[in-house]
Amino acid sequence: MADCIVVGAGLIGMLTAQALAGAGVTVTVLEKSRPARESSWAGGGILSPLYPWRYPRAVNALARESQRHYPGFCRQLCDATGIDPQWTRSGLLIADIDDVSAVKQWAELYADELIWPTAEQARELEPLLGIAPELSAWLPGVAQVRNPRLVQSLQAFVEQQGVEIRPQCPVQGWKVHGRRVASVTTPQGDVSADHYVVAGGAWTRELLEATGIDLPIQPVRGQMILFKGQPGLVSRITLYQGHYAIPRRDGHVLFGSTLEYTGFDKRTTAVAREELTRAAYELLPGLAELPIEKHWAGLRPGSPDGTPAVGPHPEIDNLYINAGHFRNGVVLGLASAGLLADLLLQRPTALDAAPYLPELFLK
Numbered sequence: 001m002a003d004c005i006v007v008g009a010g011l012i013g014m015l016t017a018q019a020l021a022g023a024g025v026t027v028t029v030l031e032k033s034r035p036a037r038e039s040s041w042a043g044g045g046i047l048s049p050l051y052p053w054r055y056p057r058a059v060n061a062l063a064r065e066s067q068r069h070y071p072g073f074c075r076q077l078c079d080a081t082g083i084d085p086q087w088t089r090s091g092l093l094i095a096d097i098d099d100v101s102a103v104k105q106w107a108e109l110y111a112d113e114l115i116w117p118t119a120e121q122a123r124e125l126e127p128l129l130g131i132a133p134e135l136s137a138w139l140p141g142v143a144q145v146r147n148p149r150l151v152q153s154l155q156a157f158v159e160q161q162g163v164e165i166r167p168q169c170p171v172q173g174w175k176v177h178g179r180r181v182a183s184v185t186t187p188q189g190d191v192s193a194d195h196y197v198v199a200g201g202a203w204t205r206e207l208l209e210a211t212g213i214d215l216p217i218q219p220v221r222g223q224m225i226l227f228k229g230q231p232g233l234v235s236r237i238t239l240y241q242g243h244y245a246i247p248r249r250d251g252h253v254l255f256g257s258t259l260e261y262t263g264f265d266k267r268t269t270a271v272a273r274e275e276l277t278r279a280a281y282e283l284l285p286g287l288a289e290l291p292i293e294k295h296w297a298g299l300r301p302g303s304p305d306g307t308p309a310v311g312p313h314p315e316i317d318n319l320y321i322n323a324g325h326f327r328n329g330v331v332l333g334l335a336s337a338g339l340l341a342d343l344l345l346q347r348p349t350a351l352d353a354a355p356y357l358p359e360l361f362l363k
Helices: 011-021 057-081 100-110 119-125 147-160 201-209 270-283 285-289 329-344 358-362
Strands: 002-007 027-030 092-094 137-139 164-166 173-177 180-186 189-191 193-198 218-227 237-240 243-247 253-256 292-302 309-312 319-323
Touching (some): 057 147, 201 218, 201 292, 319 329
Parallel strands (some): 002 027, 027 164
Antiparallel strands (some): 092 137, 173 180, 218 253, 243 253
């Protein structure tokens, strides 16, 4: 019997398993389908919230904590597994600043460096830029990872740590005695542990309903397209009017994304493809000369203001939750996993845990 069962083998679930395993906890991860093939695979991997000053301090605190540790963490993963997550400091150019005072207040707390480029300087930063922004912000310290490579490397690493991942093993029910989970029901039989963590992404609400709470996390579809280009054609992560371009090392340029409240429907649509291509060609006209290699969709775990629920279940003593990261699972995940592990193991926390307690989301 494992010390802890983690429900969900997405990025958040595997990061949580890694944080616990690193502390000597034996962990089994139960996954309803294939590991990390939902929003963990589909996302862009920007290691910063988009327009970070629009988010609560709780989100920025987690992002800042993760950003500090990601370079070393990605080196550790690459050295251990041979799979490089491709941590790359591309910088982030935000080409439509609407509240200078809010940006400055945010930067004083969370930015290592903030530069206010002129329109000409913005074009020097990203020569392919097709707009002349009146006011933009340049955050040179912002990095990215390549999501599929990150989760592949992470899965290999946690398995090296002794974590067991069971694919095609959905949790179908909970057996609760008093204030403790005794076991979870799966197609492979009941599985027991001392502690349980729900990290089910967009499916978290449904997983927790049988435990007596209604956590406001819902699926939010995001569609993206991928252009096939040459290395160096685009060099900066660029954000404009809610859309962003992310250059990969191999020359591909990822462009996203939509924000659609369509339930658990993750089909791609012609309307979204048209929206994304139109926005891409306006921001970076040179992309019009490149073929679109892929168009896909993922389901984000939407929460009311983007703050994830991290901490103990309000009514069950040995059940914990780490979910609701919305659009920022990659940048928040490393810190939220560390926070969850600290709470479960009753260790001092690097961050104030109060803003993330699941009970707050029920009020």
